[in-house]
Each structure stands twice: as structure tokens, then as C-alpha cells.
Amino acid sequence: MELILALAIGVLVGSGVWLLLRPRSYQVIVGLCLLAYGVNLFIFAMGRLYVGAAPIMPKGGFVDPTAYADPLPQSLVLTAIVISFATTALFLVVMIAARGVSGTDHVDGRERKS
Amino acid sequence: MNPETMSPDHLMVAPILVPLLAGAIMLFYNDRNRQTKLLIGLVAVGLTFLASVELMADVKSASDHAGTVVGLYRLGDWPVPIGIVLVLDRLSAMMVMLTALLAGPSLIYAAAGWHGKGQHYHSMFQFLLAGVNGAFLTGDLFNLFVFFEVMLAASYGLMLHGSGPERIKAGLHYIAVNLAASLFFLIGVALVYGTTGTLNMADIGRALYWLDDAQRMLFHTAAAFLGLAFLIKAAAWPLCFWLPPTYGAASPPAAAIMAIMTKVGIYVILRLSLLVLGPDSGPSAGFGAPVLMIGGLLTMAFGMIGILGTPELVRKGGYIAIISSGTVLSAVGFAQAGGGALMLGGALYYLVGSTAAISAFFLIAEPVSRGDEGGDDNARFEDDADPLSERWAPMGLDTVEDMSAPASTRTVSWLTMAVCFALVAAMIAGLPPLPGFIGKFAILQGAIRDNLNASGVLPVILWIYAAMLILSGLGALIALMRFGIRRFWAEGGPTPRILALEVVPVVMLLVMIGLQTVRADAVMNYTRATAMALLEPGVYRKAVLAGAQDVRAAPAQNSAPDPTVADTPEPQAEVRQ
Numbered sequence: 155m156e157l158i159l160a161l162a163i164g165v166l167v168g169s170g171v172w173l174l175l176r177p178r179s180y181q182v183i184v185g186l187c188l189l190a191y192g193v194n195l196f197i198f199a200m201g202r203l204y205v206g207a208a209p210i211m212p213k214g215g216f217v218d219p220t221a222y223a224d225p226l227p228q229s230l231v232l233t234a235i236v237i238s239f240a241t242t243a244l245f246l247v248v249m250i251a252a253r254g255v256s257g258t259d260h261v262d263g264r265e266r267k268s
Numbered sequence: 269m270n271p272e273t274m275s276p277d278h279l280m281v282a283p284i285l286v287p288l289l290a291g292a293i294m295l296f297y298n299d300r301n302r303q304t305k306l307l308i309g310l311v312a313v314g315l316t317f318l319a320s321v322e323l324m325a326d327v328k329s330a331s332d333h334a335g336t337v338v339g340l341y342r343l344g345d346w347p348v349p350i351g352i353v354l355v356l357d358r359l360s361a362m363m364v365m366l367t368a369l370l371a372g373p374s375l376i377y378a379a380a381g382w383h384g385k386g387q388h389y390h391s392m393f394q395f396l397l398a399g400v401n402g403a404f405l406t407g408d409l410f411n412l413f414v415f416f417e418v419m420l421a422a423s424y425g426l427m428l429h430g431s432g433p434e435r436i437k438a439g440l441h442y443i444a445v446n447l448a449a450s451l452f453f454l455i456g457v458a459l460v461y462g463t464t465g466t467l468n469m470a471d472i473g474r475a476l477y478w479l480d481d482a483q484r485m486l487f488h489t490a491a492a493f494l495g496l497a498f499l500i501k502a503a504a505w506p507l508c509f510w511l512p513p514t515y516g517a518a519s520p521p522a523a524a525i526m527a528i529m530t531k532v533g534i535y536v537i538l539r540l541s542l543l544v545l546g547p548d549s550g551p552s553a554g555f556g557a558p559v560l561m562i563g564g565l566l567t568m569a570f571g572m573i574g575i576l577g578t579p580e581l582v583r584k585g586g587y588i589a590i591i592s593s594g595t596v597l598s599a600v601g602f603a604q605a606g607g608g609a610l611m612l613g614g615a616l617y618y619l620v621g622s623t624a625a626i627s628a629f630f631l632i633a634e635p636v637s638r639g640d641e642g643g644d645d646n647a648r649f650e651d652d653a654d655p656l657s658e659r660w661a662p663m664g665l666d667t668v669e670d671m672s673a674p675a676s677t678r679t680v681s682w683l684t685m686a687v688c689f690a691l692v693a694a695m696i697a698g699l700p701p702l703p704g705f706i707g708k709f710a711i712l713q714g715a716i717r718d719n720l721n722a723s724g725v726l727p728v729i730l731w732i733y734a735a736m737l738i739l740s741g742l743g744a745l746i747a748l749m750r751f752g753i754r755r756f757w758a759e760g761g762p763t764p765r766i767l768a769l770e771v772v773p774v775v776m777l778l779v780m781i782g783l784q785t786v787r788a789d790a791v792m793n794y795t796r797a798t799a800m801a802l803l804e805p806g807v808y809r810k811a812v813l814a815g816a817q818d819v820r821a822a823p824a825q826n827s828a829p830d831p832t833v834a835d836t837p838e839p840q841a842e843v844r845q
Contacts, residue, residue, distance in 0.1 A: 171841070
């Protein structure tokens with residue numbers, strides 16, 4: 155499982171970085187999304203991997219903590235997802251405005267003369 | 269505040285809550301009621317300022333009697349390493365006050381017409397203040413991320429305020445760079461949690477002590493990622509290329525308040541590098557200090573070249589911000605490597621003065637460039653029509669000139685602006701007797717006094733730093749004087765109209781700089797004591813973690829959960845709730 159997760163994060167981040175460096179604003183936004191996915195998985199993995207363990211203890215009484223997943227990274231991921239979703243939506247709006255104003259979806263607002 | 273009993277000092281959360289509430293209340297009003305919103309905004313800024321004065325008095329009075337005392341505010345009253353805390357010390361009190369002091373003039377300036385150029389200017393302004401103050405006050409790494417995002421989201425809106433192709437283009441780049449930086453921040457936070465098992469800044473410093481070599485390497489990776497994220501915000505070379513176009517394209521009042529945002533990046537670097545990686549942190553001591561030193565020097569050099577090379581006045585403002593960042597970053601690096609408190613105290617003094625000067629510069633730059641089509645060297649062509657009005661006319665937006673606010677007579681406001689420009693230029697160049705000079709002098713004096721006696725000679729890097737301090741001032745002086753002579757002396761044609769509402773905030777900022785000059789001893793004493801406290805992170809750590817021992821008996825070991833003690837306190841905390 156560790157290998158699969160590591161590969162997944164690596165592929166997501168790698169393709170995200172590549173897309174982020176592309177000249178089209180749509181590619182940039184997709185790249186940022188992929189990067190955000192990769193980073194969110196990474197935060198999740200930093201709480202160590204558990205299989206079939208609940209993050210929330212039952213009410214009252216002490217339990218064996220080894221049987222439970224670390225809840226903190228999960229809440230961090232939740233916050234990070236919300237924030238990156240909101241900022242990506244904002245970025246999308248700016249991107250559409252830039253497309254409308256400049257008539258091109260190049261990130262510099264004009265096509266490079268080749 | 270009584271440090272012994274640690275009774276919750278609710279005033280500490282005021283600098284975050286007041287702007288947040290004010291910004292939210294404004295949303296209930298129609299956006300046409302700009303005067304109402306302005307009034308609410310000014311009241312909120314005033315209240316924040318009063319709160320910051322009170323907080324600073326608390327910090328100072330406590331320090332006079334028993335060394336440095338750090339205020340602690342537990343949000344939701346959760347026990348310390350588990351819950352989120354706000355921490356108040358000398359540095360954060362100073363930065364909160366600086367924010368409030370810059371916010372007032374910027375708001376008044378916006379009233380001259382800029383706040384009518386788009387939607388919800390005042391709400392976004394207040395949210396920005398809430399985010400900035402939160403970043404200064406929080407003692408939790410992830411909470412810092414959240415406040416950073418609040419600040420950035422508001423700054424995106426402010427940056428795009430007024431719209432227009434140039435702003436949208438610069439805004440697109442600005443948002444993309446900052447989203448990428450935020451992801452770096454998240455990677456760093458995750459790694460810190462993965463290695464130390466805590467996100468409380470004070471607790472990280474303590475947990476760092478227990479790490480083995482493999483984990484320490486991972487922690488250093490985390491520190492590098494965090495440093496990358498904050499250096500992007502602080503605009504250190506080579507991560508600073510986003511800054512001049514962004515600040516140049518933003519509307520002047522927005523750029524004026526965004527001047528504090530680069531300082532948020534510097535604040536976090538200062539806080540974390542001295543608290544977590546400071547001289548007392550064992551094998552990790554001084555990690556990243558060479559990067560800060562050399563990066564700061566290169567940043568100053570880049571800023572100097574940029575300010576000499578760019579013809580537009582507003583862009584020069586961006587490069588001034590870069591020079592100021594580089595100066596302080598280098599000093600932080602030296603302090604982290606054991607360069608002494610005097611130098612850092614001087615750098616903090618310089619930071620306060622230069623931030624105010626940059627803010628004033630952005631407010632001056634737009635009115636005096638109004639109708640100025642030429643660069644430094646190009647011949648200008650005179651045109652009666654204001655280029656701004658041409659640009660806005662097709663979009664159906666009012667121009668500044670159409671506002672009903674009373675205009676002062678041309679010559680007086682123009683001359684005032686000219687004098688202010690000269691003063692700000694002198695301040696940025698570091699001419700005596702302004703704080704730019706005092707700050708740089710204090711940095712050099714501290715550098716020599718604290719580092720000379722070790723071996724009898726100054727380290728080479730300090731010589732380079734001293735040279736860069738003086739050269740960057742010279743570069744700024746040449747660039748600004750060239751513009752000033754051409755625009756204010758050699759100008760023959762009619763001067764543009766400048767509203768009184770645009771002059772007043774600039775004068776307010778200059779009065780602030782003047783006060784900092786006159787009361788240089790008091791301010792310098794404060795910043796030196798701040799630097800002294802920053803170099804003794806043990807005090808901060810002890811104050812924050814005072815109540816933490818009972819809930820965390822074991823050294824911080826994350827998630828291979830230790831069945832004996834580590835996680836037992838959580839149910840207790842739930843019962844308390």
C-alpha cells in the first residue's frame with residue numbers, strides 16, 4: 155500500500171508541476187488541482203497509514219489508541235481541501251476574466267510570436 | 269493582564285475579531301453606501317489600534333518587572349499542545365500595531381475615490397487585516413496557514429480591485445504563484461506533523477530535541493519547504509519576480525496595505541527560524557541561516573538593480589519593498605547564526621520605518637505619475653486628457669476627478685506631495701536623520717560590536733552586507749532623485765489635480781515616520797528588547813507550554829501511538845468541554 159500511495163502522490167505532483175509550467179491558463183489550473191490532490195494525499199499519509207481503523211473514539215472511556223487512525227491529518231486535509239477548492243474557484247473566475255479581456259488563454263495575455 | 273494566573277486576556281483576540289466582524293457587518297449594506305462602510309472600517313481600524321496599544325502596554329509593563337513575558341490565549345480553552353493558541357509577545361504586538369497604523373491612512377486614501385472602483389472594497393480590506401493580524405498572533409502552524417489563506421484570498425480581491433486588463437493579467441500571475449506557494453506551505457506543515465507530531469510552534473521546538481537522525485533530516489526538509497513558501501511571500505530573490513508587476517498594477521491604497529504582506533512572510537521566517545532552529549536547538553541550530561544571509565544579500569542587489577532599471581515609479585515601489593525585505597532577511601540570517609541581538613534590533617527598527625515608507629511611497633506614486641506618460645529618460649508628450657480617465661471611460665467607471673470630495677488648490681497639494689516624495693526618498697535611501705538611516709546605522713553598529721571581538725576581524729559576509737546596505741540606499745537615492753528632479757523641478761506644464769484626501773494619508777504616514785525619528789531611543793529600546801527576547805526562545809516556549817506538561821507527559825512522539833500515555837488526555841478534554 156505504501157508503494158501505491160507513494161507512486162500516486164508522485165504521479166499527481168509530477169504531472170501537476172509539468173502542467174503548472176505550461177503556457178495555457180487552463181493547463182495551469184488543472185496543474186494546480188492535481189498538485190493540490192497530491193499534497194492532500196501527502197498530508198493524509200503523514201498521519202501514517204492505517205487499514206480499517208476509525209479516527210474517532212467512541213464516547214466515554216479509554217480505548218486502545220493503536221486501533222485508531224490519527225484524526226488530526228484528516229481534519230487538516232479537510233481544511234486544506236476546502237481552502238484549495240475556494241481559491242481554485244477564484245482563480246477560475248480570474249482566468250475567465252483574463253480570457254475575456256485579452257481574447258487569448260495564454261497566461262501572459264498575448265500569444266508569443268514564433 | 270496578570271501573567272501569574274494566566275487569566276484569559278480576551279483583548280488578545282480583538283485584533284482578529286474586530287476587523288472580521290466589521291467586514292462581515294459591511295456585507296449587510298448595499299455597496300453604494302460607501303461612506304457608511306468607510307465609517308465602519310475606520311472605527312474598526314481605530315479599535316484595532318487601541319487594542320494593539322493596550323496589548324503593547326501589557327507586554328512592556330510585564331517585561332519591565334520580570335523579563336520577557338509572553339501572553340497566551342487558548343482558543344476554546346483546549347489544553348495547550350492539542351488546542352490552538354494565540355501567543356502575544358513583543359514582536360507580534362509590534363507587528364499588530366504597525367498593521368493598524370498602516371491601515372488607517374490606506375483607508376482614508378481609498379475614500380478619495382478608489383473604493384468606488386469595484387465591489388466590496390471595504391469588506392475585503394477588513395478581511396485582509398483580520399488575516400494579517402491572525403498570522404501575527406497565532407502560535408499554531410496550521411492555524412497560520414489558515415490565516416495566510418484568509419489574508420491571501422482578501423488580497424486577491426484587493427489586487428484585482430478596479431479591474432482592467434493590466435490588473436487581471438498581473439492578478440492571474442499573482443494568484444498562481446501564491447497558490448503554488450500555499451501548496452509548499454502545506455507540504456511543509458504535513459512533514460512537520462509527520463516528524464514531530466505537533467503543530468504548536470513552541471512544542472515543535474521542544475519535540476525537535478527528541479528526533480533521531482533520519483527524522484531530523486525529514487524535519488529539515490520540512491523547514492526547507494516552509495522556508496520556500498515564506499520566502500516567496502517575503503519576495504526574496506529569486507522568488508520575487510511576481511512582486512513588482514503585482515504591486516505596480518494594484519490600486520494605490522491596496523498596494524499600500526499589501527506592503528505589510530511581504531512583512532508577514534518575514535515575520536514568520538523570523539519567528540520560526542529563531543524559535544525552532546535558533547542557537548539553542550542542538551544539531552539543528554542555524555539550519556537555513558546561510559540561505560537567509562546570502563539570499564538576503566542577493567535580494568538587496570536585485571532590488572537595487574531593479575530600481576535603477578525600471579522607468580515606472582510604481583514599479584520602483586515594488587523594488588523598494590524587495591530591498592527592504594532583503595535587508596531584514598539577511599539580518600535574521602545573521603541573528604540565527606549568532607550575530608547578536610543588537611543587529612536584529614536595528615533590523616526590526618528598520619522594518620517598521622521602511623514598511624511605513626513603502627506604504628507612503630505607493631500612495632504618492634500614483635498621484636504624482638498621473639498624466640506622466642514618459643519614463644525616466646523618454647521625452648514626454650503633454651496631453652490634457654488624463655490617461656486614467658481614458659482607460660476607465662469605456663468601462664463606465666468614475667474617475668478620481670469626478671468625485672465630489674473637495675479638491676485642495678493644486679499648487680499646495682502638489683507641493684506637499686513633492687515634499688513628501690523627497691522625505692520618503694530620503695527615508696528609503698537611508699539619509700539622516702530619518703529612521704532609514706538610524707536603522708541601518710544600528711544594524712551596522714550591532715554587526716561590528718557583536719562580531720568584532722571574537723577574532724579581531726569582521727567576517728567577510730558582514731563586510732559585504734555593510735556594503736550592500738549602503739549601496740542599495742545609494743541606488744534608491746539615484747533612481748528616486750532622477751524621477752523627482754524630472755517630475756517636480758523640470759516640469760513646466762500644468763500639474764495634475766491631487767485631492768486633499770490623497771495628501772492627508774501620506775502626511776499621516778510621514779508624521780509616523782517623524783515620530784519614529786524623534787522618539788528613536790524609545791522605539792529602538794523596544795526593538796532591541798524584542799530582539800533579545802527572540803534570541804531566547806526558551807522563555808517563549810516555557811510560557812506557551814507552561815500548562816502542557818500535565819497533558820503530555822511523554823516527549824512528543826507521533827502516531828506510532830504509544831499505548832501508555834500519549835493519547836489519553838483527549839477524552840478528558842472532551843469532558844471539560
